[in-house]
Amino acid sequence: MKIDAIALHHVELPLVTPFETSFGREYNRPCILVELHAEGLVGWGECVAGSGPWYSYETIGTAWHVISEFLVPQLLGQNLDSPADLVARFGRVRGHAMARASVEAAFWDILAQAQGLSLATLIGGEKQRVAVGVSVGIEPTLPELLSRVESYLSDGYGRVKLKIKPGWDVQVVRAVRERWPDLLLQVDANSAYTLEHAPIFKAMDDLNLLLIEQPLHHEDFVDHAKLQAQLQTPICLDESIHSPEHARWALDVHACKVINIKVGRVGGLTAAKQIHDLCAERGIPVWCGGMLETNVGRAANVALATLPNFTLPGDISASDRYYREDVAAPDFVLNDDSTLSVPSAVGSGVSINQSRLQAARLRHLELRA
Numbered sequence: 061m062k063i064d065a066i067a068l069h070h071v072e073l074p075l076v077t078p079f080e081t082s083f084g085r086e087y088n089r090p091c092i093l094v095e096l097h098a099e100g101l102v103g104w105g106e107c108v109a110g111s112g113p114w115y116s117y118e119t120i121g122t123a124w125h126v127i128s129e130f131l132v133p134q135l136l137g138q139n140l141d142s143p144a145d146l147v148a149r150f151g152r153v154r155g156h157a158m159a160r161a162s163v164e165a166a167f168w169d170i171l172a173q174a175q176g177l178s179l180a181t182l183i184g185g186e187k188q189r190v191a192v193g194v195s196v197g198i199e200p201t202l203p204e205l206l207s208r209v210e211s212y213l214s215d216g217y218g219r220v221k222l223k224i225k226p227g228w229d230v231q232v233v234r235a236v237r238e239r240w241p242d243l244l245l246q247v248d249a250n251s252a253y254t255l256e257h258a259p260i261f262k263a264m265d266d267l268n269l270l271l272i273e274q275p276l277h278h279e280d281f282v283d284h285a286k287l288q289a290q291l292q293t294p295i296c297l298d299e300s301i302h303s304p305e306h307a308r309w310a311l312d313v314h315a316c317k318v319i320n321i322k323v324g325r326v327g328g329l330t331a332a333k334q335i336h337d338l339c340a341e342r343g344i345p346v347w348c349g350g351m352l353e354t355n356v357g358r359a360a361n362v363a364l365a366t367l368p369n370f371t372l373p374g375d376i377s378a379s380d381r382y383y384r385e386d387v388a389a390p391d392f393v394l395n396d397d398s399t400l401s402v403p404s405a406v407g408s409g410v411s412i413n414q415s416r417l418q419a420a421r422l423r424h425l426e427l428r429a
């Protein structure tokens with residue numbers, strides 16, 4: 061496929077409700093949408109880098125720079141046979157996984173269209189529905205958190221993830237567990253703790269949590285392995301896993317028993333599939349993480365989660381949990397069984413709403429062969 065043109069769109073949308081994690085509170089969410097033109101087809105990918113270097117060192121600014129100066133020039137006017145070909149052309153780039161993943165995602169969308177397949181079918185997915193949950197941010201008070209959880213449960217979510225940080229942890233999680241004894245419940249610390257906090261996690265060990273996500277340093281495997289050895293509850297790594305190699309290293313040293321796969325964080329769908337396959341071989345369950353994506357990124361997440369070893373519910377909530385007016389349609393709607401339906405349309409299954417894109421757009425760049 062000959063790549064004719066690539067356009068970048070920096071957009072920002074207001075969140076339906078502010079989202080607070082251990083690194084801060086967000087009211088709006090930016091992203092870069094990558095539009096790739098080849099042989100009369102148009103593919104779209106979403107870059108999940110944030111407004112600042114909090115979750116990862118990547119930001120909208122670094123991603124814009126790396127995509128436009130280093131990734132796009134590797135592709136324009138070139139004939140690409142496969143995603144592996146594209147991945148190889150980005151081989152000299154160290155890091156910048158979210159930038160690489162967004163361009164690769166647009167190429168996968170085009171490839172699925174060219175082959176007349178849905179993205180899920182193209183990558184070998186088998187499910188018609190994927191199990192999902194909801195990630196619940198830190199709230200100003202416990203009563204506000206309880207009413208937020210209650211409202212998500214009444215929407216139909218069957219699995220809840222609570223964001224925690226020092227001072228907002230055991231007591232909060234215990235209160236939720238006492239109110240809903242059978243709820244599928246997990247927590248995410250976004251690296252807010254050190255090994256000295258081990259007693260806090262031991263105190264959570266009898267709360268029947270599905271997993272504890274990224275309690276310690278965002279690059280660490282060693283301390284996570286020490287903590288995992290003291291706990292029954294599985295540790296799940298998010299921030300520490302940037303590639304299939306990181307996944308293998310983490311598993312080799314028993315740093316975790318579960319992995320959260322995010323396409324952006326691991327550098328693309330090809331790498332995400334490799335991590336999925338490695339974990340399947342080793343009996344390690346995986347689930348699809350989220351980055352408050354628009355429907356463009358959500359469609360890719362839903363497709364990824366159709367692979368067989370995605371056995372835990374993903375952070376892939378329905379569209380109305382994030383944005384009132386998404387830049388792509390149709391919206392994803394929660395089914396009664398806490399699942400999202402996998403689009404059967406050709407390609408990723410969503411299309412850009414041009415007027416909403418233009419309304420939400422802060423910056424735009426077109427690059428041609």
Ligand code: OSB
Pocket residue numbers: 115194195248250298349350351352353375376377
């Ligand atoms: O750690 O999983 C995380 C959102 C932004 C950055 C990091 C994380 C998250 C979430 C949101 O938890 C999950 C979602 O998109 O629903």
Ligand code: MG
Pocket residue numbers: 248250273274298299320349
């Ligand atoms: Mg996380």
